[in-house]
Amino acid sequence: MKRSISRVFAAILCASSMISQAATQQEIDLALAPVKNNAQLQVILSDASALDALEDNLPLFLNSVTYTQQGAHDGIHFDQSVLEDNLTVTEIYKILALFGQQTNIAQYQGAEVVNDTDRLLLDISTSALPYCEAASPIDLSVIMDSSKQALFSYAQNNVACDGNVELTENTTITYQLVNTAESPQGLRLTGAGFANPFDAHIETVTVSEDGQAIYLQNNIQNTGVSKFQFIFASDENTLLLLSPDPQVINRPEN
Amino acid sequence: MSNTQGQATFFNLTITLNDKDVPVFTYTNLDGTDVCGNVVVNQYSTISYQLIDKTGKGLKFVGAAFTTPFDKIIDAITISSDGTLIQLTDLDETPGNTGFQFVLSNTCNSLQMLSPDPQIVNHPNH
Known part of the structure; x- marks a missing residue:
């Protein structure tokens, strides 16, 4: 502990x-x-x-x-x-x-x-x-390089950030997908995956109907680090794509 | 790691919660002997995992997720309608390793569960 x-x-x-x-x-x-x-x-x-x-x-x-x-x-x-x-x-x-x-x-x-x-x-x-700020939506871009590897980047207002967020209060974090010509065909978010989905650092995950945005709601009472990976489907095949793990840090203000 | 010569490999995947409510994944053969869940593939194969959920959280397979889903090591994924059986189709046309993680939904919240990653290794005979 x-x-x-x-x-x-x-x-x-x-x-x-x-x-x-x-x-x-x-x-x-x-x-x-x-x-x-x-x-x-x-x-x-x-x-x-x-x-x-x-x-x-x-x-x-x-x-x-x-x-x-x-x-x-x-x-x-x-x-x-x-x-x-x-x-x-x-x-x-x-x-x-x-x-x-x-x-x-x-x-x-x-x-x-x-x-x-x-x-x-x-x-x-x-x-x-x-770190990214929770106050505004975080742009999430996924492109494929020449060897078909998926590359992930995050930005807010055109400024790069690392995808991680540090929170001091209960917040809804928004990640929105920015698809380009280099993105996998038909890429869409299907959820966020956790090694332990029951630790309650993040309590609710919602995906927009078109799969282009995902919303994570934290519970600040549960102090600690929550690591997760975004899960995507695409029209390329029936396999799901996993992002490297961003993380959300709950740090209540005393 | 089992060496698969035939067309079908089958594992049971049992998920339990430890005393801190952290999910624990255990792979076994049909006869109940423990395996690590990794597979070496030498020819066209299907690899099936039967879910045995002992968490009480209403787990179901929703997919298998890859950091490199476009490398064609694994060609397709199918899931039974009740979410308890997942099947990976490997045409064994592309040599190489791939790691993946199972994605499971639960009935307690809207978060999805990720397994630690089992591994498929393609060793084409030709």
Whole structure:
């Protein structure tokens, strides 16, 4: 019992530290980004840059770029699939760095991996991601790589998170599926699987009728870590797909 | 691990709850002898698992879930209408290992139960 409590405590300390570190790094990256608006992008395009790796797909990428005012700088959005489908992880990282978005590299799990740097970027980015927030829906993306392996990523408001959630009160956590051309055909959620579904950390699981969203309700009175795996059906075959395990941590506020 | 030469392999899967209400999975042959539930397949096979639910929680098979369901190691899954029998069809056309976990529903809540993973190993003879 003592061991169980200390493990939960360690997870909480670690989570708080990771969230603040990741947020700070994102702020630094954005502040130092060479491209914060369209004028700066045009300057970058007038010379050799990381964008040259896109070759013939550069116009497609540029056409997808949009700007929205967010405080002191523009929020810049673009079609991730143009990068993911055509470039290596390192090439994408260099382009994201132009926009101060390199911490989002974990969202490019389907990008080509050709060397140790590519692998390192994906490993580090995935392990250093912040927890997701329970307050807003968590986008869950599943794509298949060239060897038909399913790759999972999580994001909120286009910012990558690790899929885990830490809770201090009774909440409904929403995960919504974001299917793309790279997703398994007809992918839909069927439930959430637990090694022990009777420990009551999570009390209710509901799946939307179309299988595109899943809702988990916790019971904060049951302190501890609940690990689960999402379960998916698809039109590819009769087998179910399992995600790696996100986890929900119940930490009541005293 | 049993070595399967024929077309059909059959296991009983008994699920109990330990004193902390944690599910415990036990695999046995038809004669009651303990096995680990893993299978080596050398030719077209069906592998069946009969559920023996001793939890009192109304367990039923709802599927078998894989982290790599598209690798064609296992080709199809069928479940009996009462949810007590699950059958894995393995055409043995793709060599390799696959791990999977049984998914079970229960009548006490809306959460699904996952088993620890048994394993299928395809060793085509040809």
